Amino acid sequence: MPKLFTGAEIVFKCLEDQKVEHIFGYPGGAVLPIYDELKNHPSIKHILVRHEQGAGHAAEGYARSSGKPGVVLVTSGPGATNVVTALTDAYMDSVPLVCISGQVPTHLIGTDAFQECDTTGITRPCTKHNWLVKDINDLSKVMHEAFRVATTGRPGPVLIDIPKDVQFAKTKYKKPIKEKKLNGTSHNKFSQAQIDELVKLLSKAKKPVIYSGGGVINSGPKASQALREFVDLTGFPITSTLQGLGAYPGDDGQFLGMLGMHGTYEANNAMHDCDLLINIGARFDDRITGKIDEFSPNSKKVHIDIDPSSINKIIKVDLAIVGDVTSVISKINKTITKSKNGHSKSNKSNIAKWWEQIEKWREKNSLDFVNSDESIKPQHAVQRLYELTKNKDTYVTTEVGQHQMWAAQHYKFNKPNRWMTSGGLGTMGYGLPAAVGVQIAHPEKLVIDIAGEASVLMTMQEMSTAVQYNLPIKIFILNNQYMGMVRQWQELLHEKNYSESYSEALPDFMKMAEAYGCKGIKADNPSELDYKIQEMIDYNGPVIFDCHVDPNENCFPMIPSGKPHNQMILGPNDQEDNKIKGKGKALV
């Protein structure tokens, strides 16, 4: 007779078979049998967080920086509800997570038992799929299926709810069914004819632009490699969404910088004026498109995406190619190289004028700001951080707000999986726990959370996790005492009525660092910034860096709401220009 295993043992056998090395979690009544089993599985290390939301974001950071699914273990009721924000965040940004939650015993489900909630009901809209396992015989199948759903196609979070009696019940263990090697073909629904059509469009284009997104990162490092070849072959300009940063080198001449609401002048104008727009693994998010009716009005649009439901959702496209970015781009590159006429060369001369135009836009230097030697400008702080860390293989996470946009604008990423930020959901408090997860996946690397003082306070308790596991994460807080992005919108749209956006009673971050048992560094003068940043980098342990910056700085350039790409507000250096045109004034 085959050996029988308890539900808790099966959970770990599945995790082992799925090659899971780390789980992020928090124990509680309904998952105790699983926690009891933890000691018997030395290959799996559990990271104890301080709040279940932190477990979720840490798992996201782990997944996004390593390409492996993040695993979360929480208890029933509040454990499950606390992780909902992280699941929704992962759903919006397509991050593979497998969340295991405990549930009250099956006979108590529906009776409002202690720490009971309808976990599968609550998480249904924020997961790719979820399961309530009521029968122990389904458990191993469901566990393996969960990993498959989370990691294939467009990745995303899944949840498995396991009642406590099922964790105790015994049955046989089933190994994962070895799937035939599909090489991702099941998600590739494109034909050579479509590729040929695209190549034809490429050769005809006079004003092309490539707009790449998080899909390139999700497709793996090979996709970034293929993208670089593609950009090199065509000579086209490329811009990237917030999530796509790093797929193409940020310091390369063909890179126009980020596009969208806080994107560069050249990227947004190129999007508006182009005659061929190639979207690779992005989803025409509303922060990108601005006013839909006037979005890139004169272009042929091509959309490459693994998720068919992303196509024509917001912007109608002329050519849709459904497939994995790596396969699609590799195929395009092959087709271009094969074509005898070597049109890629002739095409480069086709677009020379376009490049001239782009250079003119570039001269605006739209990321410029008025620096100061009295107060630290936040943009300057990010630039110095970049200069002092660019020679290391640095991983950057962020919270949400102005600091996030400044980080995206001024920190240049050269590799994929180095940039972890909450884009879709915009979760303040994401960056600190995400940094914990990134550091777990890459213990030897430099991991920095570029933070705002308001965001970081939302999940500050995870510093305790960082200290417990000796994770040398650096929390670089751009402290302007405001919820900066809220203040900026209030300034521009609500007649400077700064309703509730000022933090009256901020903690002393130096003392906070001391209380958590990590190092605190404070800077409030530009002259001391460099050596203090260096001190932070050199310190072998977690650091909270309290960088006092100019509280009134706004994040520019910016597309005001409901405006198309070519009507941006530029920074203070350019506002004189705007006045002359009378354009900027009308917009603000």
Added chain:
Amino acid sequence: MPKSKSAYSVPTKKEKPETYIFVVWVDNEAGVLARVVGLFSGRGYNIESLAVAEVDAIKNISRITIVTTGTPQVIDQIKLQLTKLVPVHKVAEFQREDKNVIFKEMALFKVVGKRNKIEKCLNACKRFNPIILDKTKTSAVIQITALRREIDKMNKKLKPFGLISTSRTGAVAMTRGAKIFN
């Protein structure tokens, strides 16, 4: 145009929505209807009627028929989003005006009144295959099968003849001829 005070763009002009019928084949498992219906409510799609029941006990398949309204772009989205759900096997959609598809609803009318009134009701329902399911001296339960708007009409028309209670199903659909949905 008023200045937008939102961090979002203002809605742009909308096309006129039209009525479509979706037929969805799903695994007959706990929560599957909630997934389908939740997708509709979560994304702001409308459900005009809904019919669901198991159609294949061996393969454990249920068939859901949903009547909805939307612009062609929205209808496309609904289809693609439904297809993404894990327990969904197949999705078919067609316009209400499609001549190649039959769709029917059923209604039960309870009429209370003298015999002549009940006769009048039956007469009025003649076109819709009326069947008397229950009859007493003072009441009758009449079943009809018809289109949605026909049932709407009958529902109004029978009121003066003593209609006191109506119960109706959502639409179900089937293709004409030898072909099936695919």
